[in-house]
Structures are given as structure tokens and as C-alpha cells.
Amino acid sequence: MKKVAIIAQTKEGQLSETSIQLLSFLSSFSPESILLLAVGEVKFSAVPSSKSVEVITLSEGLWADSSSIEPLAEILEGFTVFGIKSIQVDNLLSLLAASSSQEMISGVQQLTYSAGKFTISKSIFSGKASLTVTSESASYFSLNRNFDFSGNAAYGDQSISSVSTLTNASGSKASILALKPITGAIPLPDAALVVGAGRGLKDPGNWTIVEDLAKALGAATACSKPVSDLNWRPHHEHVGQTGVKISPNLYIACGISGAIQHLAGVNGSRIVVVINNDPEAPFFKHADYGIVGDVNDILPRLTKKLQSH
Ligand SMILES: Cc1cc2nc3c(=O)[nH]c(=O)nc-3n(C[C@H](O)[C@H](O)[C@H](O)COP(=O)(O)OP(=O)(O)OC[C@H]3O[C@@H](n4cnc5c(N)ncnc54)[C@H](O)[C@@H]3O)c2cc1C
Missing domain, CATH: 3.40.50.1220 (TPP-binding domain)
Structure with missing residues (x-):
């Protein structure tokens, strides 16, 4: 399969619990190291080990400024990119998908990979039904917050070893859209x-x-x-x-x-x-x-x- 990249969520530099689960889950799909995109510095103390992770540090301004999209889309060519649903991550994934003319699948509830194909279960009709689709071509996936990480048999067996910081994209420019974060409350x-x-x-x-x-x-x-x-x-x-x-x-x-x-x-x-x-x-x-x-x-x-x- 293509190489795997993750848009990670961090809090005070620590990877969120779901980002760690996502890393572990996807490491079973990826034969190579995993590319992790994170805003700001990432501390890896919480991450278990045996597969290498490369990190691209994104500028804090990324969410409010579209200028990084094209350079980022170029870096991500040849990758399958995953993120856990949030307003910011969904915006970023859809902009990257549009910029690279790649397919994006959102609302993913379960996901397995076999014989070159993803099998994706996603909720439809306001959660009253679920749809199972297969895709060989989708490059961008937004996983629901309650994504079923147990769906892949290898979950939990894989771990992460070395970490190297690849690039610092913080100097990048361009304008995507203006996002107005809701402050003081959990969106x-x-x-x-x-x-x-x-x-x-x-x-x-x-x-x-x-x-x-x-x-x-x-x-x-x-x-x-x-x-x-x-x-x-x-x-x-x-x-x-x-x-x-x-x-x-x-x-x-x-x-x-x-x-x-x-x-x-x-x-x-x-x-x-x-x-x-x-x-x-x-x-x-x-x-x-x-x-x-x-x-x-x-x-x-x-x-x-x-x-x-
Ligand atoms: C076109 C359309 C769209 C709609 N869209 C939405 C929507 O998006 N979201 C939405 O929420 N509604 C929507 N509604 C309204 C919906 O039909 C209901 O009227 C509404 O959800 C009821 O709100 P409620 O449960 O707060 O109030 P109520 O129906 O009045 O229920 C109050 C509940 O509180 C319980 N209760 C009372 N006192 C206590 C107590 N002391 N302790 C514990 N329990 C207590 C009662 O037993 C009752 O079950 C829509 C309606 C229409 C027609």
C-alpha cells in the first residue's frame, strides 16, 4: 500500500490518546515508517515502540492560513492520509484532497485494508444506517471520534521506535480560509x-x-x-x-x-x-x-x- 501519514492532535506537545491509537492501528497497514503531521513540537514519551515515525512540524498558523496547503499536498503525494474528525482536521483534509484532486472519505467508523483495498464502514442518514464501501483510490480519510480501533486484527501488536523530525513547514505562506476557533469551550x-x-x-x-x-x-x-x-x-x-x-x-x-x-x-x-x-x-x-x-x-x-x- 501507499505510505501512511497521520494528522496528529496534540495537547501541550503530547500526542492525544486517539492519535496514539491511530498510530498503533495504522502501523499494521504500513510497511514503511509513518509520517506524522503535527502542529507545534511533539513529545513522544507516551508512544510505544518498533516502527519509525517521521514528523513534519506544521506552523501554528496553519489552521487560520491556507498558504501551507499546496506545499503540504506536494509532500503528501503518494501517501494515504488519516485524521481524527474535528473541524480543523476535516477542513485541512478536504483542502488537501481538493488541492491534489484526490478522493476523501469522511465519517469513517471502521476500516480494514486487504489485497490493495480499503473496506470502509461509515454512518449515513444521521447515523440511522451504515454503509460499507471499498476503495482502492481514496487518499484522505477522516475517522469519526468513536472510530472502532479494534477493527484491525493487528491492532496493539505494532509499536513505534525511532522518531526523526523531517522538515519544518512553519515558514510556508499562502491563504486557505479563515477559521474562527471557539475559545473557552470544547467545540x-x-x-x-x-x-x-x-x-x-x-x-x-x-x-x-x-x-x-x-x-x-x-x-x-x-x-x-x-x-x-x-x-x-x-x-x-x-x-x-x-x-x-x-x-x-x-x-x-x-x-x-x-x-x-x-x-x-x-x-x-x-x-x-x-x-x-x-x-x-x-x-x-x-x-x-x-x-x-x-x-x-x-x-x-x-x-x-x-x-x-
Ligand atoms: C421539523 C422539526 C425539527 C426538529 N429538530 C429538532 C432538533 O434538531 N433537535 C431537538 O432536540 N428537537 C428537534 N425538534 C423538536 C422535537 O420534536 C422535540 O419537541 C424536542 O426534542 C423535545 O425537547 P425536550 O426533550 O427537551 O423537551 P420535552 O419533550 O418537553 O421533554 C422533556 C423531558 O424531560 C423529562 N423531565 C421533566 N422533568 C424532569 C426532571 N425533573 N428530571 C428528569 N427528567 C425530567 C420529561 O419526562 C420529558 O421526557 C424538531 C421538531 C420538528 C418538528
Whole structure:
């Protein structure tokens, strides 16, 4: 197969957990060293070892400035490039794919490689169905945050050894697009953990119990449509058919009935926990775990438990 490159996510120089999983997962596909593209310096202390990794350090300005795309697309010619879904990574992958006239596949849930072909499972129709396709030509893949890393038998057997820094592309110029990062909060589409709440909260003043739980978990907050229509919460938090689509590892739905329009935005979640005082609430049918109870009682208890750990 072609050589493999990864757009890695880092926090304070450390590779994110999903980037490490991705490196390990893809090392079984790649006969050669893996090329890792990261913004800023990368510390490799957390990465296990036996396959070599080459690193291209990208400029911090990359996300806000399109100038690096063409030189980067040239470097990536002959590579298959993978990233974990986020607004920035998806933008970068689609710009690279467009710039090099290569195919990009997004929303990838599972992926295997055999006999020169990728077999890809991706969710469609707001997560109500999944589609399996094969591709020999796609060069850019955006994997969902809850991507199934166990899909490849070799996962976990491979590891990374030497690391060498290849190039520093930080001097590159050109203009792609202007991205306006949301600061001070975890962007909902990128969040791995989400606490959502609905009309069952009764009053916007009661949102502190939702925010406290989200803070204790390091989660983003979301809401149902009526809640944002009532201006209890900002519109960018509204999830569902007419709002943001989320695919976190964990979605905790508090005082939300589970209308089909709401489910359309959240059924890409890996684990759904529903808290509702009505045992007949439709959401329970779509939950992995359910708590029948009053949000005013359950949420503070959950938060306290998390804070004590
Ligand atoms: C065209 C169209 C598009 C739509 N798009 C969306 C969309 O994108 N997203 C969306 O969310 N909705 C959407 N809706 C609205 C949707 O149909 C529902 O009306 C909405 O999701 C209900 O919101 P809710 O669950 O917060 O409120 P409710 O239906 O009022 O449910 C509140 C829930 O809270 C529970 N509850 C009450 N008190 C407590 C308590 N103390 N403790 C615990 N639980 C409690 C109740 O048992 C109930 O289940 C759309 C509707 C239409 C027609």
C-alpha cells in the first residue's frame, strides 16, 4: 500500500490518546515508517515502540492560513492520509484532497485494508444506517471520534521506535480560509464527552447542575431544540436533525424526551446514558444505560462522585 501519514492532535506537545491509537492501528497497514503531521513540537514519551515515525512540524498558523496547503499536498503525494474528525482536521483534509484532486472519505467508523483495498464502514442518514464501501483510490480519510480501533486484527501488536523530525513547514505562506476557533469551550462536534439537557431542566437558572457535571467530566454541553428556541441556551449547543450532529464516546442526556429529531443528531454516540424521571420516556429505548430519576437529584450526586475521584 501507499505510505501512511497521520494528522496528529496534540495537547501541550503530547500526542492525544486517539492519535496514539491511530498510530498503533495504522502501523499494521504500513510497511514503511509513518509520517506524522503535527502542529507545534511533539513529545513522544507516551508512544510505544518498533516502527519509525517521521514528523513534519506544521506552523501554528496553519489552521487560520491556507498558504501551507499546496506545499503540504506536494509532500503528501503518494501517501494515504488519516485524521481524527474535528473541524480543523476535516477542513485541512478536504483542502488537501481538493488541492491534489484526490478522493476523501469522511465519517469513517471502521476500516480494514486487504489485497490493495480499503473496506470502509461509515454512518449515513444521521447515523440511522451504515454503509460499507471499498476503495482502492481514496487518499484522505477522516475517522469519526468513536472510530472502532479494534477493527484491525493487528491492532496493539505494532509499536513505534525511532522518531526523526523531517522538515519544518512553519515558514510556508499562502491563504486557505479563515477559521474562527471557539475559545473557552470544547467545540461540540469535536467533543469526546457531551452532557446534553432538555426542557426537563425547567428553567435556564437550573443549568448550573448541567455545567457542573460537564466540568467534572471535561465534557461539552448540548441542549435540545426547544431549549435553544426558548433562549435558555445558545443555538450552537442545539443538537439534532436541525442542529449539530455529535458523535462522542459518551452522551449523557438529562431531561430530554428522545424525540426522533433529537436522536438524529446524537445517534452517532458510542454510549448513551439517559436520565429522565419518566420511565416511559422514548429516549430509554435508545439508551445504553438509563437512570429513572429527577435531574435535580441525580446530576449533583454524579458530579460529587466524579469530584471525589
Ligand atoms: C421539523 C422539526 C425539527 C426538529 N429538530 C429538532 C432538533 O434538531 N433537535 C431537538 O432536540 N428537537 C428537534 N425538534 C423538536 C422535537 O420534536 C422535540 O419537541 C424536542 O426534542 C423535545 O425537547 P425536550 O426533550 O427537551 O423537551 P420535552 O419533550 O418537553 O421533554 C422533556 C423531558 O424531560 C423529562 N423531565 C421533566 N422533568 C424532569 C426532571 N425533573 N428530571 C428528569 N427528567 C425530567 C420529561 O419526562 C420529558 O421526557 C424538531 C421538531 C420538528 C418538528
